[in-house]
Amino acid sequence: MININENFLKLQAGYLFPEIGRRVSAFAKANPDADxxxxxxxxxxxxxxxxxxxxxxxxxxEMSRIETxxxxxxSGRGYDFLIDAIIKNDYAPRGVKIEPSEVFISDGSKCDTGxxxxxxxxxxxxxxxxxxxxxYVDTNVMAGRTGSADDKGRYGKIVYMPCTxxxxxxxxxxxxxxxxxxxxxxxNPTGAVANKAQLAKWVEYAKEHKSIILFxxxxxxxxxxxxxxxxxxxxxxxxxxxxEFRSFSKTxxxxxxxxxxxxxxxxxxxxxxxxxxxxVNPIWARxxxxxxxxxxxxxxxxxxxxxSPAGKKQIRQTIELYMSNAALICRGLSDLGYDVYGGxxxxxxxxxxxxxxxxxxxxxxxxxxxxxxxxxxxxxxAAGEGYLRLSAFNKTEKVKEAVxxxxxx
Numbered sequence: 578m579i580n581i582n583e584n585f586l587k588l589q590a591g592y593l594f595p596e597i598g599r600r601v602s603a604f605a606k607a608n609p610d611a612d613x614x615x616x617x618x619x620x621x622x623x624x625x626x627x628x629x630x631x632x633x634x635x636x637x638x639e640m641s642r643i644e645t646x647x648x649x650x651x652s653g654r655g656y657d658f659l660i661d662a663i664i665k666n667d668y669a670p671r672g673v674k675i676e677p678s679e680v681f682i683s684d685g686s687k688c689d690t691g692x693x694x695x696x697x698x699x700x701x702x703x704x705x706x707x708x709x710x711x712x713y714v715d716t717n718v719m720a721g722r723t724g725s726a727d728d729k730g731r732y733g734k735i736v737y738m739p740c741t742x743x744x745x746x747x748x749x750x751x752x753x754x755x756x757x758x759x760x761x762x763x764x765n766p767t768g769a770v771a772n773k774a775q776l777a778k779w780v781e782y783a784k785e786h787k788s789i790i791l792f793x794x795x796x797x798x799x800x801x802x803x804x805x806x807x808x809x810x811x812x813x814x815x816x817x818x819x820x821e822f823r824s825f826s827k828t829x830x831x832x833x834x835x836x837x838x839x840x841x842x843x844x845x846x847x848x849x850x851x852x853x854x855x856x857v858n859p860i861w862a863r864x865x866x867x868x869x870x871x872x873x874x875x876x877x878x879x880x881x882x883x884x885s886p887a888g889k890k891q892i893r894q895t896i897e898l899y900m901s902n903a904a905l906i907c908r909g910l911s912d913l914g915y916d917v918y919g920g921x922x923x924x925x926x927x928x929x930x931x932x933x934x935x936x937x938x939x940x941x942x943x944x945x946x947x948x949x950x951x952x953x954x955x956x957x958x959a960a961g962e963g964y965l966r967l968s969a970f971n972k973t974e975k976v977k978e979a980v981x982x983x984x985x986x
Contacts, residue, residue, distance in 0.1 A: 581718050581835075584723075585718075589726060594617075594874060604944055609856075611948045613948050616906075616950060616979055618952040622645075622971050623692025623898065626830070626883070627795045628883075632879050636878035636879070649871065650870075651873065653862075653871055654678070654862070655838070664744070673810055673841060675842075680839075682837075683838060685824065686795045686824040686826070687712055689822050690793055690822055694791075696847075696864055697789075700722075700732070701722065703759070704738060705738060706764070707737040707748075707958040716795055724924065724971075750779070754786055756787075756789070757784065759791050761794075761798075763797065763799055764928060766964075768919015768921070769919060772805060773812060776812045782787055789845065789857070790809065793822045794809070797822065799924050801900070816845065819845070820840065820845065822837065825841075827924065829883045841862075872924065894952065902976040904921075907920040908982060916928070924968065930963050936955035937953045940952075949983070951967050953966075
């Protein structure tokens with residue numbers, strides 16, 4: 578008799594974004610003339626940069642000739658030309674020394690943040706911010722590290738660290754010992770960004786408790802404040818306790834192309850049952866190369882073009898467009914009397930729902946009255962109840978129209 582992994586049965590009824598899609602589809606079917614503006618799921622709307630397209634076209638041509646054809650990436654970690662560009666452009670200018678063998682190219686940060694927990698024992702205690710990107714929690718549920726969910730959607734054995742307006746949506750250090758810590762800055766969904774002093778506290782905590790931080794920096798390119806860190810490795814000692822995830826999805830519009838990378842420092846250690854230390858890097862390398870055959874050569878050539886002079890300029894223009902959208906949302910909704918957070922160093926705006934409205938109630942009302950789609954904060958965790966996330970990823974004229982429609986809500 579074949580047995581099912583019953584941990585999957587602990588998961589909540591539906592993943593957040595498919596449920597949003599279901600409700601929007603039902604509304605669209607019932608209201609076929611409605612012009613729906615989507616500020617919900619954080620998908621990009623602008624096309625790939627010309628420099629990226631040119632590089633990918635050249636790579637396609639290379640694949641048509643036997644002398645320049647590429648099959649498997651022999652290392653499984655990614656091509657040197659992309660790894661070198663990442664180190665040179667993302668880390669060296671910030672004084673961070675990264676070795677090529679510490680970089681792993683993948684098809685998405687969602688995959689990497691979800692998969693990384695596999696190399697740790699199921700008895701580890703997991704700590705997450707609340708609200709939280711659902712993948713961090715759900716993959717640990719699937720692995721068997723949690724109990725069942727309570728009536729607020731919180732799973733037993735997970736340590737939830739509330740992020741509220743009172744703490745500027747940056748979690749406080751836990752009062753319980755936590756082994757595996759998920760941090761995301763700039764934050765999805767709240768748009769908050771941690772400063773160096775705040776991150777330093779987490780690094781010290783991880784050192785003291787022999788914990789590991791999984792640091793999701795997928796939105797670092799949206800930071801405009803020069804005082805804010807783009808990488809956790811800007812903090813002294815972080816390479817001893819942290820893994821960092823980066824993505825080209827939102828930075829360069831690769832949501833439909835798929836490319837990302839993860840940094841696993843050689844100094845990072847985990848521990849065996851007897852208390853002895855072992856390096857995490859070679860263990861992740863074995864997992865990565867066993868279960869993944871690499872990102873396509875064409876895609877990696879496109880990703881490398883992100884770092885070309887033309888690519889940098891073109892991508893910066895797109896990021897500035899999205900951030901001007903975020904400013905429009907913040908200013909417009911503030912003028913209408915809403916309490917709004919984020920949207921300054923991140924492409925997400927965290928909107929407090931009016932009194933008497935829960936997250937899903939307000940989602941439905943905004944969809945019905947304004948024909949605008951947001952993301953209910955409750956879908957990100959119990960502390961997200963009473964909020965709606967709005968994304969800046971859309972055409973500026975659509976964003977202006979969406980903000981105007983909120984007058985009808």
